[in-house]
Amino acid sequence: MSHIPYGYRIENGKAVIDEKTAEQxxxxxxxxxxxxxxxTAAxxxxxxxxxxxxxRMLTNARYLGDGFYPAIIDADTFAAAEAERARRVEKLGRIQKQKEPEKAVFPTSFCIRERTEQLDDPFEQxxxxxxxxxxxxKTDGSQ
Structure with missing residues (x-):
């Protein structure tokens, strides 16, 4: 099993709330x-x-409770923290927008000039x- 989130402990194979750390x-x-x-909040x-x-703690949905972990915080508090985090990120300009990938242009037709030489070495030929x-x-992909 993976790492146990802060605020929980395992007893008899089940996750239970550790009240001291859950209050934190x-x-x-x-x-x-x-x-x-x-x-500062920490x-x-x-x-x-x-x-x-x-x-990671502020975005960990396990604190809402799931099939294994009991709930430590309610859904409204979690949603408010998510909204506050998004607001702060945008205010500070830390949103990374994905750049559109440049469209690669691959040649689709070829032309070969007439052969005028015959060389003895196969590698040189x-x-x-x-x-x-x-x-x-053409550069726009058309022919």
Missing amino acids: VRTLFEAYLSGDSMS DKAGIKSFHAGIG AEYAYSLIETEV
């Missing part, structure tokens, strides 16, 4: 929603973690033959 998770969400930064909650770890190939494709 609830405090983290409340502090973040009150306007604190991730690191400090208020008594959680020692890096910025990325706190960000092949090199010469390839040098006679010309493409007939």
Whole structure:
């Protein structure tokens, strides 16, 4: 099984809420929603973690409860934290928009000039033959 999220522990093969750390998770969400930064909210909650770890905690849907993990926070709090995080990201200009990939243009028809030489070395003959190939494709992909 993978890593157990902060706020839970395993007893007899089942995930149960660890009340001490679960209260820290609830405090983290409340502090973040009150306007604190991730690191300040983590400090208020008594959680020692890096910025990325706190960000993962704020986006971890397991805190809502699923088939294995019981719920620590309610859906409204989780949705509010997601909306607040999105608002802050946009405000700070940290949204990475995907660039449209450049369309690759592949030659679809070829023209070969008339052969005028016959060489004894097969490698030189092949090199010469390839040098006679010309493409007939425009840059926009049309012929």
